[in-house]
Amino acid sequence: MTSLSTEHQGSGHDDHHDDHHEHAIPKGIKRWLYTTNHKDIGTLYLWFAFIMFLTGGAMAMVIRAELFQPGLQIVEPGFFNQMTTVHGLIMVFGAVMPAFTGLANWLVPMMIGAPDMALPRMNNWSFWILPFAFSILLASLFMEGGGPAFGWTFYAPLSTTYSNDNTALFVFSVHMMGASSIMGAINVIVTIFNMRAPGMTWMKMPLFVWTWLITAFLLIAVMPVLAGAVTMVLTDKFFGTSFFDAAGGGDPVMFQHIFWFFGHPEVYIMILPAFGIISAIVPTFSRKPLFGYASMVYATTSIALLSFIVWAHHMFTTGMPVFAEMFFMLATMLISVPTGVKIFNWVATMWRGSLSFEVPMLFALAFIVLFTIGGLSGLMLAITPLDFQYHDTYFVVAHFHYVLVTGAIFSIMAAVYYWLPKWTGKMFDITLAKWHFWCSLISVNVLFFPMHFVGLAGMPRRIPDYALQFADFNKWISLGGFAFGLSQLIFLALLIKACRKQGDPVSSQVWEGAEGLEWEIPSPAPYHTFETPPVVK
Amino acid sequence: MANPQGQHNKIIIKLVAVVLGMFGFGFALVPLYDVFCDLTGLNGRTSNKAVVYEVMDIDESRLITVEFITHISKGMPWQFEVQTQQVKVHPGQVEQINFIAKNPSGRTIVGQAVPSVSPGTAAIYLNKIECFCFEQQVLTAGQQIAMPMRFYVDPQIPKDMTYFTVQYTLYDVSADNPTLVQNRG
Numbered sequence: 001m002t003s004l005s006t007e008h009q010g011s012g013h014d015d016h017h018d019d020h021h022e023h024a025i026p027k028g029i030k031r032w033l034y035t036t037n038h039k040d041i042g043t044l045y046l047w048f049a050f051i052m053f054l055t056g057g058a059m060a061m062v063i064r065a066e067l068f069q070p071g072l073q074i075v076e077p078g079f080f081n082q083m084t085t086v087h088g089l090i091m092v093f094g095a096v097m098p099a100f101t102g103l104a105n106w107l108v109p110m111m112i113g114a115p116d117m118a119l120p121r122m123n124n125w126s127f128w129i130l131p132f133a134f135s136i137l138l139a140s141l142f143m144e145g146g147g148p149a150f151g152w153t154f155y156a157p158l159s160t161t162y163s164n165d166n167t168a169l170f171v172f173s174v175h176m177m178g179a180s181s182i183m184g185a186i187n188v189i190v191t192i193f194n195m196r197a198p199g200m201t202w203m204k205m206p207l208f209v210w211t212w213l214i215t216a217f218l219l220i221a222v223m224p225v226l227a228g229a230v231t232m233v234l235t236d237k238f239f240g241t242s243f244f245d246a247a248g249g250g251d252p253v254m255f256q257h258i259f260w261f262f263g264h265p266e267v268y269i270m271i272l273p274a275f276g277i278i279s280a281i282v283p284t285f286s287r288k289p290l291f292g293y294a295s296m297v298y299a300t301t302s303i304a305l306l307s308f309i310v311w312a313h314h315m316f317t318t319g320m321p322v323f324a325e326m327f328f329m330l331a332t333m334l335i336s337v338p339t340g341v342k343i344f345n346w347v348a349t350m351w352r353g354s355l356s357f358e359v360p361m362l363f364a365l366a367f368i369v370l371f372t373i374g375g376l377s378g379l380m381l382a383i384t385p386l387d388f389q390y391h392d393t394y395f396v397v398a399h400f401h402y403v404l405v406t407g408a409i410f411s412i413m414a415a416v417y418y419w420l421p422k423w424t425g426k427m428f429d430i431t432l433a434k435w436h437f438w439c440s441l442i443s444v445n446v447l448f449f450p451m452h453f454v455g456l457a458g459m460p461r462r463i464p465d466y467a468l469q470f471a472d473f474n475k476w477i478s479l480g481g482f483a484f485g486l487s488q489l490i491f492l493a494l495l496i497k498a499c500r501k502q503g504d505p506v507s508s509q510v511w512e513g514a515e516g517l518e519w520e521i522p523s524p525a526p527y528h529t530f531e532t533p534p535v536v537k
Numbered sequence: 538m539a540n541p542q543g544q545h546n547k548i549i550i551k552l553v554a555v556v557l558g559m560f561g562f563g564f565a566l567v568p569l570y571d572v573f574c575d576l577t578g579l580n581g582r583t584s585n586k587a588v589v590y591e592v593m594d595i596d597e598s599r600l601i602t603v604e605f606i607t608h609i610s611k612g613m614p615w616q617f618e619v620q621t622q623q624v625k626v627h628p629g630q631v632e633q634i635n636f637i638a639k640n641p642s643g644r645t646i647v648g649q650a651v652p653s654v655s656p657g658t659a660a661i662y663l664n665k666i667e668c669f670c671f672e673q674q675v676l677t678a679g680q681q682i683a684m685p686m687r688f689y690v691d692p693q694i695p696k697d698m699t700y701f702t703v704q705y706t707l708y709d710v711s712a713d714n715p716t717l718v719q720n721r722g
Binding site for chain 1: 541545548552553555556558559560563566567570611649655657658706710
């Protein structure tokens with residue numbers, strides 16, 4: 001995909017003559033409610049994800065305020081549990097996944113030379129059920145008995161025997177989130193299969209398209225399993241079945257098997273598109289083609305396949321036989337091979353490149369370093385005998401926040417900074433962006449790095465109070481947390497400025513080394529692009 | 538693409554089939570898990586069927602220590618005890634253990650005991666000839682019963698396995714068996 005030379009046929013600057021432009025874009029709320037335009041829907045997804053990111057972040061602030069010092073100061077333990085649960089659910093299903101879907105909506109058609117997504121009406125629907133799903137989830141917090149308090153993993157019997165009746169609301173909201181993701185995934189797959197421009201062969205597709213295609217297949221494979229798991233919780237709780245109830249012949253450990261059969265591919269759903277983003281940004285600011293394009297494609301595919309046979313590494317302490325523990329340990333460690341291939345490819349891309357450090361590149365570099373730290377702590381957790389010490393401690397919290405915050409979320413921020421000038425036609429406020437980057441980078445490490453230490457020392461996760469010896473580190477962690485939370489307000493200010501179209505106009509290429517179809521259409525990207533497909537040579 | 542919607546539909550039908558198939562697969566995991574656990578004894582599950590004891594060579598060179606623990610689930614008012622907390626048996630030798638259950642409450646309750654073996658890998662070597670856990674117990678108010686459990690340890694048990702624990706958890710399943718409660722009450 002390195003040397004894309006394209007020939008526009010009626011696209012680009014000329015496409016203002018196109019028929020579709022005779023229809024005026026509807027104004028006001030109706031434009032957004034009725035839209036079937038992939039760019040509008042992408043924007044909706046991204047703003048929704050950002051609002052959810054701030055909402056889930058506010059809950060994290062409650063958690064960190066309570067943990068600022070030992071003892072119970074601010075919230076009741078029951079409410080604390082609701083905060084950890086809903087924080088997790090919102091960040092996973094409300095922030096990271098919709099943000100990636102938003103990026104896919106904006107970018108996949110532009111990258112493969114398609115006029116829109118294949119199924120535009122379903123696209124509208126899959127977005128608009130999300131606000132309802134999350135309204136139901138958030139509303140349960142204000143009802144009698146409160147919201148879900150059993151952790152985002154909703155282990156039985158916590159979610160069945162010991163939960164309140166609002167669990168039904170949790171179940172239905174997860175059903176809706178799942179339906180939305182499945183529809184989004186089907187749309188991405190059909191678009192990529194059927195709507196590539198002539199000459200856009202499989203091995204010319206940008207890696208963001210490749211990684212999203214594989215992610216979409218993971219989504220349609222495992223989101224239905226999640227839907228099955230929540231349905232079983234619902235019938236166990238309200239309709240007298242005994243899937244997870246030992247008294248009726250069921251088994252609570254089976255819940256964990258079913259959940260993590262979904263849950264482990266899910267973590268790759270949240271990171272594979274990030275690999276695609278970094279593979280787009282690093283070559284641009286190294287002014288070199290991506291090193292090892294084909295190996296990137298194969299590495300992504302092998303990570304996706306391996307993700308189906310490692311789920312029980314979340315369950316080492318449930319009493320598995322040694323053979324199973326060995327199998328899941330080694331299969332898990334095997335994943336570090338294709339992941340390592342990716343890291344080495346990015347480093348090799350930068351090797352002897354003419355590097356420049358614009359804001360997207362800063363986030364991409366931070367991603368590579370910090371995601372690797374998260375990957376290494378993951379390797380430590382994969383070692384079965386060590387996991388008995390680390391299980392359910394803050395070490396696990398440190399691990400998955402490194403891969404999700406400095407991994408997935410940093411990549412989303414990198415993507416927003418990289419493509420925002422293409423979307424708005426104006427360069428964002430670079431000073432604010434650099435403030436956002438450096439404040440986030442420093443605070444996120446103050447926030448999550450000491451969690452490794454308190455975790456190794458034995459501080460359990462999901463507790464509102466802790467032993468005195470953890471007090472100093474927790475104070476630092478909380479201060480880092482508040483600083484990281486405030487840093488995101490800089491991002492909010494920058495995005496509002498960008499949406500008001502403030503800033504210097506940019507060229508269609510925007511970044512000096514950028515290559516690909518999306519950089520050959522004007523900035524801002526016209527409402528309709530590639531109505532006549534470009535020819536990719 | 539002469540007919541793009543037709544092309545799309547072909548893929549959509551396949552993808553929707555995958556989605557429905559995976560939803561079904563989630564539920565299919567339930568019986569698969571049961572079969573897998575019964576075959577391997579993983580997870581400490583013992584068989585729910587009585588075995589017929591055939592006279593076999595008792596391996597007198599080895600002694601296996603079997604420990605018994607009783608446990609009452611949340612909300613179950615019964616008293617539940619085992620008379621012999623620990624026995625040493627030769628593999629192949631039949632042993633009987635008595636459990637005592639008492640219903641001190643003022644109503645009829647149906648109880649179901651569920652066994653669990655730890656370490657789980659020992660579960661397939663525990664052969665139960667007779668067990669109260671194979672059926673439900675109905676106790677009227679104040680009633681007390683002795684419940685026998687006869688078992689032997691399979692001589693196939695590995696040499697390094699010399700000790701295991703059998704835990705019985707007693708659950709109140711009256712709500713699921715209203716007719717049993719009425720017939721006795």
